[in-house]
Amino acid sequence: MAAAFDAIAKKIDRRFDAVDEHFAEQRAYIEFAYERLGQKMNAGFAAVKADLAGVKADGGGVKADVRGLATRFDRLERKLDRYIDRYPP
Numbered sequence: 001m002a003a004a005f006d007a008i009a010k011k012i013d014r015r016f017d018a019v020d021e022h023f024a025e026q027r028a029y030i031e032f033a034y035e036r037l038g039q040k041m042n043a044g045f046a047a048v049k050a051d052l053a054g055v056k057a058d059g060g061g062v063k064a065d066v067r068g069l070a071t072r073f074d075r076l077e078r079k080l081d082r083y084i085d086r087y088p089p
Helices: 002-086
Strands: none
16 A cells, blocks of 8 residues: 555656646746847837937937028018018008
């Protein structure tokens, strides 16, 4: 009878060992997947950062264009003021 219990205990131990191996394998796969995901995300964030740097650089040109428009509106306003002053209502 003791031999039967020993045999059952050995079977249970082997099955637990198999479960432990599967957990270890699953953990290794998850760590690998997270590492790959992290690499892809870092590459994507680098691309977004580069795009934003380009947008910031273009922002200076937009500001210059807006300043140029403001100058043109000032000029138009001066001309309208002269016209209005010349011909009062």
